[in-house]
Amino acid sequence: MTEVLIDLVLLGMLAMTALRVIFLKDLFAVVMLFSIFSFVSALIFINLDAVDVAFTEAAVGAGISTVLMLGTIALTGRTEKKNSHSSILHLVVVCVTGAALIYGTMDMPPFGNADNPIHQHVAPRYIEDSPKEVGLPNIVTSVLASYRGFDTLGETVVVFAAMIGVLSLLGTARPTNKRATPESGLAKHRVLHVVAKIIIPFIILFALYVQFHGDYGPGGGFQAGVIAAAALILYALVFGASFAHRIVSPRQLEVFAPLGVLLYASVGLVGMIKGANFLDYNVLASTAAAGQHYGIIIIELGVGLTVFAAMLGLFYAFSNQVERSNVQ
Amino acid sequence: MSVIVDYYNYWIVVFLMMAGFYVVISANNLVKKVVGLNIFQTSVFMLYISMGKVSGGTAPIIIEGVTQYSNPLPHVLILTAIVVGVATTAVGLSLVIRIKHAYGTVEENEFQNEDDAI
Amino acid sequence: MSILDYFSAILLAGGVFFSFTGAIGLFRFPDFFTRVHAASVTDTIGVILIIAGLLLQTSFDLNIIKLLLILAILLLTSPTASHALAKSARHGGLLTLAESNRSNDR
Structure with a gap:
């Protein structure tokens, strides 16, 4: 009962946030509301037992997306102009689609029922056999990295491809000619500087914890990469992008991103050389369980590297555009 | 009454989806359209995760003595998504x-007008 | 219920009270700076009381250290965020209610 109550309150908050987004014309407020939307949906994911997903949503949806959107409205202007065309037709289209979808939900099995078809076929096998076959407590990591490793390789390649897309649209962030000076960034905010310096090492430590503890608790390469990128984004925002470029330069990121994908794919190739299928980790070491462990650690490292490089690369590309428009 | 208890989660998620959809088709500003698309996307994630929930289950991390876990498969799909x-x-x-x-x-409408003028 | 549960309940209720007043203040206060003040009440005393209440609920294990770490991070970052927000508003030329009243009187 409590779960239902928490769920209802959170869903109500989401509904109000979404309605506010429709009517607001101030894009800054719209982006902030979207950030709140992401955070509240992360809470709902926790309530629905999806801890790994909630972790990712909080770091990615509320963190990186918001920063990128704020960078975009810094370039494109803060207010939406008045809408000229009528919205009656839009409302009708939306209502008809919504009614059709709700009619569709009537045929779905009831929410939360353990006898639903979705829980009958693949999931029991993952839940019962993965501790023996893969040997990790976190089933999500086992499925992500081992059973559906090929799928995850594809996702990693998509993240890499998106980075290439953004870099080819916005241009790579060239190292700025002017030396890094304390004037860049939020120079007046002494308190921010001190606090950022205190917490950035802890954020990076946390990212490493999430990366290597993902087999046992919520976490893994995707979350760790995003958190590590967030630490450097915080550094760049507080001290200026040129300082961050001295730690991890855009050129290095262009090496890291493909390196992660190659690391991932080469684990699969090693398995093939040893006579098994692509991404079969059982043959990597003397026993199957040890092989699974090595394989998962290495491919999570590859995922973390690519996601870190892609997220930071996206931020560098956007911040470079903003700085260039400020100079002009 | 049981219909509401069984489906309320899906209905609110459909409402959120439609709110995002409305922003996508009615907003004039492209940044706002992207925000609407993201709201739609997050609602779809919520639909998937709702389907994986088992009432009385816990998060799919093996603990001694727990037998009922939520379905891990939607979590994996949505995490990468x-x-x-x-x-x-x-x-x-x-x-x-x-x-x-x-x-x-x-x-x-402004850049479409510019396109038409060419 | 043991004596610890009662203490925990009192602390949690206090935390809820301060969070709630912070939320009301965010809506009802007249200008930006008073609103930031109300919001930061939620960040500090509300969080301290809620986490103290939760600490009494846990058995003596790793969760205590995790809760204390969460408290430390929140106490470090939330006031910083409020400070940065208020300072940016000040930097952008926003006046407090008293100051804008005074400039109106002249």
Whole structure:
């Protein structure tokens, strides 16, 4: 009962946030509301037992997306102009689609029922056999990295491809000619500087914890990469992008991103050389369980590297555009 | 009454989806359209995760003595989808920046008018 | 219920009270700076009381250290965020209610 109550309150908050987004014309407020939307949906994911997903949503949806959107409205202007065309037709289209979808939900099995078809076929096998076959407590990591490793390789390649897309649209962030000076960034905010310096090492430590503890608790390469990128984004925002470029330069990121994908794919190739299928980790070491462990650690490292490089690369590309428009 | 208890979660998620959809088709500003698309996307994630929930189950991390776990498969699919979602959002936003450079505006009707004038 | 549960309940209720007043203040206060003040009440005393209440609920294990770490991070970052927000508003030329009243009187 409590779960239902928490769920209802959170869903109500989401509904109000979404309605506010429709009517607001101030894009800054719209982006902030979207950030709140992401955070509240992360809470709902926790309530629905999806801890790994909630972790990712909080770091990615509320963190990186918001920063990128704020960078975009810094370039494109803060207010939406008045809408000229009528919205009656839009409302009708939306209502008809919504009614059709709700009619569709009537045929779905009831929410939360353990006898639903979705829980009958693949999931029991993952839940019962993965501790023996893969040997990790976190089933999500086992499925992500081992059973559906090929799928995850594809996702990693998509993240890499998106980075290439953004870099080819916005241009790579060239190292700025002017030396890094304390004037860049939020120079007046002494308190921010001190606090950022205190917490950035802890954020990076946390990212490493999430990366290597993902087999046992919520976490893994995707979350760790995003958190590590967030630490450097915080550094760049507080001290200026040129300082961050001295730690991890855009050129290095262009090496890291493909390196992660190659690391991932080469684990699969090693398995093939040893006579098994692509991404079969059982043959990597003397026993199957040890092989699974090595394989998962290495491919999570590859995922973390690519996601870190892609997220930071996206931020560098956007911040470079903003700085260039400020100079002009 | 049981219908409401069985389906309320799906219905609210459909409402959120439609709110995002409305923003996508009615907003004039491309950045706002991207925000609407993201709201739609997050609602779809919520639909998947709702389907994986088992009432009385816990998060799919093996603990001694617990037998009822929620379904891990939707979690895996959505976890990767979130990261891919932000990557594609970034591509969309950089297209918006390019449009701003090319036309000087990101309001849909204004740059369509410019296209028509050519 | 043991004596610890009662203490925990009192602390949690206190935390809820301060969070709630912070939320009301965010809506009802007249200008930006008073609103930031109300919001930061939620960040500090509300969080301290809620986490103290939760600490009494846990058995003596790793969760205590995790809760204390969460408290430390929140106490470090939330006031910083409020400070940065208020300072940026000040930097952008926003006046407090008293100051804008005074400039109106002149």
